[in-house]
Structure formats: C-alpha cells, structure tokens
Amino acid sequence: MISIKSILEEISKHKKILIGANLVAILSTMLTIPVPLLIPLLIDEIILGKGGTITHTIDHYLTIGSPEYYILTVLLITLFLKAISLLLNLLHIRLFTKISKEVTYVIRKQLLNHLQTVSMSEYDMLGSGAVSAKVITDVDTVDKFVASSVGEIVVELLTLISISLVILYLNWQLALVILFLNPLVMSFYLHVFRKVAKIKKKENKAIEIFQNSLTESLELYNQIRVQNREAYFLNDIDNKAKEIRDRGYQFGLKSEMALEFSRMLIMYSHDIFRSMGILMVLLGLLTIGKMLAIFAYAWIIMRPVDKLMNFM
Template structure:
C-alpha cells in the first residue's frame, strides 16, 4: 500500500509530546480561570455599590482594604485592579500556551517533512514521477502545504482549546446566575455553529482551487527561472513571462473568489450571532422585570454575551482552517502515492574485490509511452574495455545510460554487471560503483569542494589531484577562495566547459569501477579536450568505460565503436574501420566534428 498521511498519524506524532500537551492544557485552564470571571466583577458592583442592594462582595473586599478606603471609590478601584491583573495574567498564560503549541506543531511538521514521510519518500520516488511532477510542485508540497498544516495545528488548535474552555466556563457562570436565561443562550449557540458549518461547506472547495492554482504558478515560475538564460538569449522572455502572468491572474481570480465568499460566510455567521445578542438583551431585560435577576446581574449577562463573541468566532473559523489543512493533506498524499523506484534486495556484489567488471545487456526493450527507443538491444562490454556508442540523436544512447543506472526500468530484457543481474546487485551498489558524467552536469550553489565531494569525505590533496586530471586545477587556483569559491546557482560563475570538467573531476574523486561519459566533453575546445583525454586515459586505464559521443575526438579514445540505429546496434568496429567504410560513416556520422 502507498504511504498516506492521516489525522490519526498526526495525532500519534503529537502524543510523542505528552508532557508538553499536558502542560499546554494546564496553562489553557489557568488562562481560562483568569479570563472568565472578568465580565462578572465590575457589573456586580452595580447592585451593592450603586443600588445598595446587598453587601456580600463588599464584606469580602473589606478584608483587603483599610478602613479609610471602604467606600465606593475604594471598592471600584480594587475591583478595577483585580480586573486588570486578571487580564494581564490571562495574556501571559495565553502567550505561554501558544508558545507550547508552536513548538509542538513545528516538531510535528519537521517529523512529517524530514523524518517520517516526505524527505524519506523523495528518496524512493521513481525518476519518471519527478519528471512529470516538476520541482515547483514538489516544493509546494514540502513548503506551502506543510505550512498550512502547521498553522492549523499550532495557531488554530491552541486558540481552539482556550475558546472551548472559555465557553464552558462562561456557560457555568451563566447557569449559576440564572439557569433559564443561560439555557436560552446555550441552545442558540449550536444553531449558529451549525449554520456557519453549512455556509463553510459551500466555500471550502474555493480554497482548494486557490491552492491548486498557486501550485501551478509555482511550477511555471520555477521552470521559467531555471531556463531564464536561454529564454533571454532567444528573446522569448515576453512570451514566458506573459504565460507566467496568466498563471498569476488565475491565482488572483481564485483567491478573490475564495476570500470574499469566505469573508461573506464569516460575516453571515457573525450576523446570526449579533441577532442572538439582540434577542438575549431583550430577554434579559424581561427577566429583570418578571424574576429576581438584578440590574448588576443583567449587566454581567450582557458582558458575557460580548465576551463569548471571540471564543465562538474562533471555533467557527476552525472549520476553514480544517478545510484548508485537509486540502493540503490530500495534496501531500498525492505526492506520497507516486510510484516508487524498484527496491532490489541487493544480495550479491560483483564489484567487491574487483578493479572493474564487464557489462552485459540482453534483449533490452524500452519505450516512452508508445514510442519505442530500444528494441531488443544486445550489448557486451568486456571488463576494462572502452566502448564508444554513436548514432543519430534520439537513437537511445542516453536512454541506455539511464537504464544502466536503474533510473528507468526496461519493459523487457536484462542488464548484468560482472555477470550478476542488476536486480540481484541493488541500485545503491550499482550507483556506488558506476559513475556517469553528463553533457549538462548538475551543480549546486555551493563551493567547488562541495560540488566535487558531493558529501563524501575527501581531503584537499585528492580534490586537487582530481582537478589536475580534469584540467581544471589552474582555473580553480585563480579563483578568490580556491576550493572554497562558490560556483553560483547551477554553476553560473563557470563556463560550460569548466562545468563539464568539474563534473569530470567529481567522477574521478568518486573513484568508480565503471565509468560512463555521456557527451562529457562537448563544450570543450580542441586543445583542452585533447589534454583532458590524455589525463583521463591514465585514470580510465583498466576501468570499463562507456563513451556516448558525437565527436570523433572522443570516439578515438575507445577500443571499439558501436553504431546505434533504430534502437539497435547496426554496426561495430574500431573508429578507423568505420571511417574506411565511407558510405556508412557518411550516413551515420556526417554531423560529427572532426
């Protein structure tokens, strides 16, 4: 079954913080105990201080006041000080509780993002899924959607707890003061909440549309920025940025619809609550006329009606946050449901104890959807042999590289290293021992050293030796910080040829047992390429090497040349033999550079 992230699992993650949860709940109770009595204090003085009806509260306050302060001014002043103190304490407890919930929510999101689900999941998702998703979509899941869940867990739930306790506490006091009037109030609140939930269901899908449009905009923005150099060079920034503008307009339109309709729903529910307050006011005044409810108690009831607005609105807004978080959870689960890369057991290691190994391909078939690329390919490369593969673009050369590394899976056929099927070796073992240098290598916005080592432990001496082989050492020495110089995003501070040579040095530093060079020197001038081949020949001696090339200078480094045509090997021999066969050479290699 595919991984899924559910509210039950989020709850399980939250229970890892039992102590923090218990403490947050206790703090919420203290905040409620401080805030709930506040509306009751000053209004009750109306009966005893202003109307002279009873003296229970006055006798209690006399214990804390000197005789000279036992007056209306002193009583009101003391009650005011108590009110301000309680408000201050409620604020402190609310802030502390919000802090505890913030820590809890951030750790839950961290566990989802890093330790539990998403980052681990990214390790296993098949390359084809990445190609269809795009980096912008994945980034949206890892950032925007998780922020939505984070906000729901941290901000909303912390307020929810205090709001719920405040309503319960208020209900208890109202029941104590006058149970008939309290019953009317408490019965009306569920009706308001129910009506608001129904309104919320009508607008929840709008938030999903807004988030989906934001994801599409992020994807388009990422793709445009990644290709900005080529876009500007072709003077096509108007088209691509215009297309980006259309995506932004779509985000705006959905956001406008979502925001105003959600706001209208909130205002409608607020209007219902205001209607209720008006009804309660009238009911309270009638109760004073026809029961023992005092004027001070009536004012206290009015105060609690206003006091309840905030907690009730927070409870009502919880549904919108829940809908948004539920939509984010659904999109994250779509990422988790993506197809896995095959996980082979890796029971045999043909590379262990060997300087290099042979490569054997039998009956290999692969197609992109309905377009066949390789059809029954048979290929054998002896251990230590250098083989060049040439042919027209789109002939399946680079696809073969992807298949050898297990990045794509063939529809039929088998790949063996050292006589052992790839499935028995395991992808991790293959990739630890087989290194590839691509025509357009990926470089990170980091130092030269970081781009060389790729997280491996390598000392500076080995780094410089690899750079010497790649004919890049002198260039790096001239940089301001040498190995610690930052190459920029995608290596923008290096030329195309320097990026390729840095990738070659990275391969050398990995010290693989099998090497694949896929147009690895296409951006080099003739002199630099010649020097690089001289350095590489010494390094590659005795290592099985597959060279994908369109340049005769690269083909000359091979012991044997294979001609790809129609997804199969049409011809093979050494480069001199192929040159001698002029007709075949002209048909297949007329585009090669001499």
C-alpha cells in the same frame, strides 16, 4: 503518508509540553472567567444596598466599611487577575509554538527523506514547483494550524464551556437563548463553509500549477531564449496567474461574505438577548448587576464562538 492523523500523532509525542500547555490554559481560563462578574455585582451590593458575596468576602479579610474602598479593592483584584491571565496566555502560546516548530521540522525531514525514494519519472511528472510547494507552503500551513488553531482551540473551548456555566447559574432562561442561537449560527456557517472550501482547493491547485510552470520555465530559460519562445512561455504563465487571481477572488469574496453574514446573525442574537435581559429586570426576575454581568459575558462569548467557527 502525512495526514491529519499523523500530524496529531506527532503532536501527541510531546506529552509533557502538551499537558503543561493545557494546564496553563485551564488555569488562565479559571482566572479570567470571574472577572466580568465582579464589578457589575457591586452595583447590586453597594448602589442598591443588597449586600452579597463580594462585600462579605472583603469584610471577612479587611475591615473597610466604605463603598469607595470596596470599589478600589475589586478594581485591583480585577486588574491583577487580568495581568496573571495575560502572562499565562503568553506562556501557553510559547509552549504551542515550540510544539508546532518541532512538528513542522519532522514533516519537512520526512518529505526530504521521501525524495530519496521517488523515481525520476514520478519527480518529472510532479515537477519541482509542486515539490517545493509541498515542502514550503503546505508545511507552513501545517505550522499555522498547530500553533494557532490547535493551540487556541483548547482555550476557546474551555472559555465557551465556562461562560456557558456561569450564564446558566446567573439566569438559565437567558443562557438558553444565547446557547440556542449561537449553535444555529455556527451550523449555518459550517454549511456555507463546506461549499467555500471546495473553491479553496481549486485555488491551491492553481497556485501549485503556476509555481510548477514558473520553476520549470526559469530552469530552462536559457534554452527558451535561444529558441525565441519566451513570449509563448510567459503568456502561458500569465494565464495561470490570471487563474490564481480568479480563484482567489471567488474564495476571498464568498468566504468573507459567509463569515460576515454569520457575525451579523450573532449580533442579532445578542440584540435579542439584551432586550430579554432588560425585560427580565423590568419584571423583577433579574437584578441590574446580574444583567450587566450577563451582557459582558454575552460579548466575551463571541470570541470563542468566532474562533471555533474559523477552526471548523
């Protein structure tokens, strides 16, 4: 039987590619995380004249002494890190796409081999439409799950953890605010999504019934025309198509409403976050450069949170 467990077991068979993809993801995350911190800290070190790690590190390797060259050097480093990170992300996508295609091929092969052991009575009960739906549509869903969800979940989880650690280092009070509010939003979304998932199951069932009826009607269409019953069969298929429309409308509407409302809550939490950051600068508890860096991280953290919400 094909299940989530069997799919994960099949993925685990590609250990070398899997380990390589995860190492690439870790390296990409390590290169990406410092980027939003570099330019904002120059405000404290150059404009406010406080000095710091960035200018001292540049002075250790290069004798510059000019603010313009500090800015240019940091800009070039930022562009270089982003370019390397992009190449690593493309390599990561390539590796996981290779795994997903191998896994879906094995699943299709198992399904086709299983057809040899299925009795004719069981096959007639399922219908050719249901069988083709499982071999084509359902396996394509697994393909997307492995390539996108499983592939991205590692990167997004690493990004979320890394950003959380950086924000905690910069200012633990602000970090606790954003790290406390985002899980609340996620828990709300998951609660709503469990209800929406039931509607999605009904939609998938309606599609399977429609496909089965359509396939069987087309296979027997000559006999149906001879008996002048095409109007009855086409009307029956039309009713099933309307059911798909209604189920799809319910799922699309409710899922989008839940997702948009969750995103709005995230934006609210970030507004609170930014307001507290400005207040801390006013009270002298945070520098302007660190505040801008935290704001940048607060915006970047939305992507992994959003991806994790969709995955769950």
